[in-house]
Amino acid sequence: MECLILIPITAQSLHCSESMRPSGLLGLLVLLLLPFLSVAQQPFVEGYIRYKIHIETPEGKSFKGTYTFTFKDGYIKKELKLNSGYADVIVINSNNSTVYSLKNIAGKKYAIQLSMDEMQNRQMKYSGFKLETNDKDHKKLDGVDVVKGMVTFPDGSTSVIYFSPKWYPDKSITFEKYPNAHFMPLIFDLKDENGVSTYMEAEKISVNPVESAEFRVPSDYTIITNQEYKNLNKY
Numbered sequence: 001m002e003c004l005i006l007i008p009i010t011a012q013s014l015h016c017s018e019s020m021r022p023s024g025l026l027g028l029l030v031l032l033l034l035p036f037l038s039v040a041q042q043p044f045v046e047g048y049i050r051y052k053i054h055i056e057t058p059e060g061k062s063f064k065g066t067y068t069f070t071f072k073d074g075y076i077k078k079e080l081k082l083n084s085g086y087a088d089v090i091v092i093n094s095n096n097s098t099v100y101s102l103k104n105i106a107g108k109k110y111a112i113q114l115s116m117d118e119m120q121n122r123q124m125k126y127s128g129f130k131l132e133t134n135d136k137d138h139k140k141l142d143g144v145d146v147v148k149g150m151v152t153f154p155d156g157s158t159s160v161i162y163f164s165p166k167w168y169p170d171k172s173i174t175f176e177k178y179p180n181a182h183f184m185p186l187i188f189d190l191k192d193e194n195g196v197s198t199y200m201e202a203e204k205i206s207v208n209p210v211e212s213a214e215f216r217v218p219s220d221y222t223i224i225t226n227q228e229y230k231n232l233n234k235y
Contacts, residue, residue: 043170044184046072047207051200053080058195067200069174075215076174091215092116094171100217105232111221112229116173123172123179129153131161131183142205146186153177162187 048070055063065082076092089102099114130152137148139162146162153159163183172180177190186202217223224232 041166041168041182044071044167044207045170046210047205048210049184049186049202049206050204052203053082054199055082056197066203070210070214071170071174072210072212072215074171075212076171077215090114091217092171092173093215094173100223102217102221103229109218109221110229110232111217111223113223113225115226119173119176123176125155126153126177127179129178141186141202144186144205149183151178151188157191159188159190161185 048068050066050068053065053067063082063084063086065080067081068077068079070077070079074093074095076090076094078090078092080086080088087104091100091102093099094116097116099116099119101112101114103110103112131149132152133147133149135147139146141162141164144164145166146164149161149163151159151161159177163185165183167184168182169175169178169184175181175185178185185200186205187200189197189199191197
């Protein structure tokens with residue numbers, strides 16, 4: 001089990017017999033315990049997190065930029081912008097299992113249909129990862145309390161992470177390498193099978209309402225299949 005921070009308090013656990021408690025004791029206990037009740041986690045349903053991102057390749061190339069995750073009621077938008085000029089936008093509707101990659105190719109705009117099943121299958125090798133936490137090592141990040149942890153993946157590889165125990169991703173597809181996470185990753189580094197290292201650190205966290213238009217495929221984009229996109233790249 002990953003990191004699920006809950007403090008179970010029920011009416012029964014606060015119950016005392018009439019002969020043992022003075023009037024108002026139950027109310028006083030509830031007031032004293034209210035700060036702890038707020039520790040219970042909640043899904044990050046609406047808002048956005050903007051990460052600083054640093055990518056390094058085995059050849060020594062380095063790229064920096066931002067990676068913004070925007071959320072609203074099962075919709076997820078991931079927008080990557082690098083200092084090299086590269087940009088990529090992924091729009092996920094987990095309510096109907098549709099995924100689009102928005103790309104500008106030679107001046108033409110395309111919304112490329114991707115497979116939700118393939119995205120979920122890529123997560124399988126990370127399923128069952130373990131998280132060990134160090135409650136003494138924590139800090140503030142854009143006003144949010146974050147805790148340090150160490151993730152161990154099924155293949156034995158590890159990754160240092162700082163996360164928020166207050167939230168967790170509303171949908172398991174949000175982070176490819178943290179499926180079904182019971183925490184919100186805010187600082188982490190990863191290395192893929194090709195030796196590419198990625199470091200991400202949240203610099204802005206907002207839980208304000210988001211416009212639904214953020215998740216629509218723009219009207220000036222032509223919708224094509226992934227195979228059609230691959231055929232375009234042959235020329």
